[in-house]
Amino acid sequence: MKKVLVSVFAIIALAACNNDDNNIQNIDYSKLPQELPFSKLTTLNGVDIINGGFGSGATAHPTQKGEFYAITDRGxxxxxxxxxxxxxxxxxxxxxxxxINAEGNIEVIKYIKLKNPSGQPITGLPNPVGMGSTGEIAYAADGSILGTDNYGLDSESIVAAPDGTFWVSDEYGPHIVHYNADGVELERISPIGVNTGTRKLPAVFGKRRPNRGMEGMCMTPDGKMLVGTMQSMMYVPTKALATNTTLTRIVTFDLATGQTKQYLYKQDGGASDSVCDITPISNTEFLVIERDGNFGSLGGLKKVYRINLSGASDVSGADLTAVDGLKINNKALEQCTWDEITTAGYKAVTKTLAVDLVAKIGYEHDKFEGIVYLGNNKLAVFNDDDFGVADDGNGNPKTKILPKTGKQDKGTMYIVDIQ
Known part of the structure; x- marks a missing residue:
């Protein structure tokens, strides 16, 4: 495959997600930020759609310093x-x-397209009923209704495992999908009641909101556990009755046993804001993104918090098939106030601010969605550029413009110091 070179910065080493200070080498901050490689995908109604989108999630190569992966969403x-x-x-x-090559440039090693178990490329089309759908309808550019894809994925996070395989989570399902090194599906883990495989997430996760599924996921440094973050409050028990707009859930999945645990996370914002990617510092401490949908240069919320699962309560409940999950006084957790939850003896994860990107570096993108902890309190940051397009308000694309620079938004990598 032809290699693409883009001048970026002096050598850094992105190794397995841990806090080894040797993961960082001679970063030249004067050359940051830099755009990731991209080309034009197509032009529609005079709008250039770039072959970008890489930044919905990111992860370091587990063994090769200076290598990393980034993933698109559904398109x-x-x-x-x-x-x-x-x-x-x-x-x-x-x-x-x-x-990152010896000259300090980003070099594309290869593209890996995701495929179904038969080795055929999947699409970003929604799943059919019973396979992970919550009623999503997909239309073509001309307004005609498109079909569904049993293996379709709105991918949002990625983990590179030491054995060369990948774990990906998404906003449908939500699914956690295991792919081999060539991107062929090996296993699809979905909530109880979703017909995709034998190993399961608790049934309550089937009540995720449309386009608000498992936005972030990482693997603990010991390689034993996947840790997934839901993007925001779920509709438990229903959209009308879910009232705690700052409550979202974290789920852990033991790769050996399939056992799950659930934890509560209290957002700063509300139901319209997002908890995005997660990256590990240790087996119990993590960094997570909180963001809104505004451009950073227009006062948007773009923060990273340190969280710790130690001391937090497992709120799984005794019956993982219960579609509303654990209840307090016959109310789902999303119906309860934080005072009610605390009074019942349940503790959310602890959180402290690690960095405010707007205050720290004047971050101007809207979709701050990918992070990789590099050790030594350094963080790699990626944005989802939406393929360079935005909604014109009438269901048509327009060029996505950064208000501060007036340029088309493109996926960009930053390195920042955190507290």
Whole structure:
């Protein structure tokens, strides 16, 4: 495959997600930030759709210093009626494998397209009923209704495992999907009641909101556990009755046993804000993103918090098949106030501010979605550029423009210090 070179910064080493100070080498901050490699995907109604989108999630290579992976979501889209327009219906969610070469440039090693168990490329189309759907409708650019894909994925996070395979979570399902090194599906883990496989997440996760699934996921440094973050409050028991807009859930999945645990996370914002990617510091301490949908240069919320699962309560309950999960006084957790939850003896994860990107570096992107902890209190930061398009308000694409610079938004990598 042709290698793409982009000048970026002096050598850094992105190794396995741990706090080894040797993961950072001679970073030249004067050259940051830099755009990730991209090309033009297509032009639609005079709008250039870039072959970008890499930044919905990111992860370090588990053994090779200076290498990392970034992943797209389901593809370029805009809101339309009661669903979305998929602007390139045959787009396949894709992993990009990068390295920082000896000259300090980003070098694309390869693209890995995600595939179904038969080895055929998947799409970003929604799943059918019973396979992870919550009623999403996909339209083509001309407004006609598109079909579904049993193996479709709105991928949002990625983990590179030491054995060369990948774990990916998404906003459908929510699914946690295991892919081999070539991107072929090996296993799909979904909530109880979703017909995709034998190993399961608790049934309550089937009540995720449309486009608000498992936005972040990482693996603990010991390689034993996946840790997933839901993007925001779920509709438990129903959209009308879920009232605690700052409550979201974290789920852990033991890779050996399939056992799960659930923890509560208290957002600063509300139901319209997002808890995005998560990256580990240790087996119990993590960094998570909180963001809103505004551009940072227009006062948007773009923060990273340190959280710790130690001391937090497992709120799984005794019956993992219960679609409303654990209840307090016959109310689902999303119906309870934080005072009610505390009074019942349950503790959320602890959190402290690690960095405010707007205050720290004047971060101007809206979709701050990928982070990788590099050790030595250094953090790699990625944004989802939405393939360079935005919604014009009438269900059509327009060029996504950064208000501060007036340029088309493109996926960009930053390195920041954290507290």
């Amino acid at each position: 370029p889209n805009v809101a339309y009626q009661n669903g979305i327009k998929i602007l390139v219906p045959n787009f396949t969610p894709t992993i990009m494998h990068f390295k």
